[in-house]
Amino acid sequence: xxxxxxxxxxxxxxxxxxxxxxxxxxxxxxxxxxxxxxxxxxxxxxxxxxxxxxxxxxxxxxxxxxxxxxxxxxxxxxxxxxxxxxxxxxxxxxxxxxxxxxxxxxxxxxxxxxxx
Amino acid sequence: xxxxxxxxxxxxxxxxxxxxxxxxxxxxxxxxxxxxxxxxxxxxxxxxxxxxxxxxxxxxxxxxxxxxxxxxxxxxxxxxxxxxxxxxxxxxxxxxxxxxxxxxxxxxxxx
Numbered sequence: 001x002x003x004x005x006x007x008x009x010x011x012x013x014x015x016x017x018x019x020x021x022x023x024x025x026x027x028x029x030x031x032x033x034x035x036x037x038x039x040x041x042x043x044x045x046x047x048x049x050x051x052x053x054x055x056x057x058x059x060x061x062x063x064x065x066x067x068x069x070x071x072x073x074x075x076x077x078x079x080x081x082x083x084x085x086x087x088x089x090x091x092x093x094x095x096x097x098x099x100x101x102x103x104x105x106x107x108x109x110x111x112x113x114x115x116x
Numbered sequence: 117x118x119x120x121x122x123x124x125x126x127x128x129x130x131x132x133x134x135x136x137x138x139x140x141x142x143x144x145x146x147x148x149x150x151x152x153x154x155x156x157x158x159x160x161x162x163x164x165x166x167x168x169x170x171x172x173x174x175x176x177x178x179x180x181x182x183x184x185x186x187x188x189x190x191x192x193x194x195x196x197x198x199x200x201x202x203x204x205x206x207x208x209x210x211x212x213x214x215x216x217x218x219x220x221x222x223x224x225x226x227x
Contacts, residue, residue, distance in 0.1 A: 018187075039165075044208065044209055044219055044220075044221050044222050045157070045165065045210070045219040046219070047210075047212075047216060047217040047218065047219070059215060061216050062216070095164065095165070096125055100212065100217075101153045101212035101213075101217070102153065102155065102170040102171065102212070102213070103155065103167060103210070104167055105157070105164060105165050105167060106164075106166075107164060108164050111163055
């Protein structure tokens with residue numbers, strides 16, 4: 001059974017940095033693209049980024065390009081999102097998902113709060 | 117960017133009655149492979165979003181068969197044949213054919 005456990009969310013000041021992690025289990029991690037999606041309070045869902053199995057292919061939404069970096073460690077079955085230059089509008093629950101296009105959300109998400 | 121427009125925004129329902137949610141995309145969603153990457157997600161209160169339907173009409177394992185997806189081109193529909201209390205929540209369509217992948221604004225289903 002697919003399990004995705006996000007962690008690393010915290011309260012941080014504007015301009016600060018955070019690194020989110022996602023521990024994956026229940027499937028062959030190295031076979032799949034992985035992605036990050038977020039949901040700001042009271043708002044809809046926003047797709048942020050995806051990464052290929054070998055990390056050779058990454059892509060970012062305009063809202064985070066140049067500030068966020070997606071990465072993965074296949075030996076640890078883990079996905080990461082390094083977030084720099086955080087802004088108040090980055091406040092959201094962040095979810096990792098299995099695959100890029102046919103996203104499978106299985107985790108509870110991790111809350112990032114950016115104070116201005 | 118592809119704009120996904122859902123209607124209605126809010127949907128009061130009666131238990132046991134059918135429900136239909138519409139999703140329209142500003143561009144066609146057929147990918148170069150011939151696949152159509154249109155997903156439907158359910159977000160129940162207090163829970164995380166989960167995928168219900170992928171590639172227009174493929175239902176996820178564990179999803180009750182009262183849920184069905186259909187459509188083509190730019191018009192897509194999620195149907196619930198007989199609404200149950202556990203179906204309350206917000207439903208989102210999402211396209212993953214054109215980057216950036218985008219979501220509809222959501223349809224709130226409430227009893």
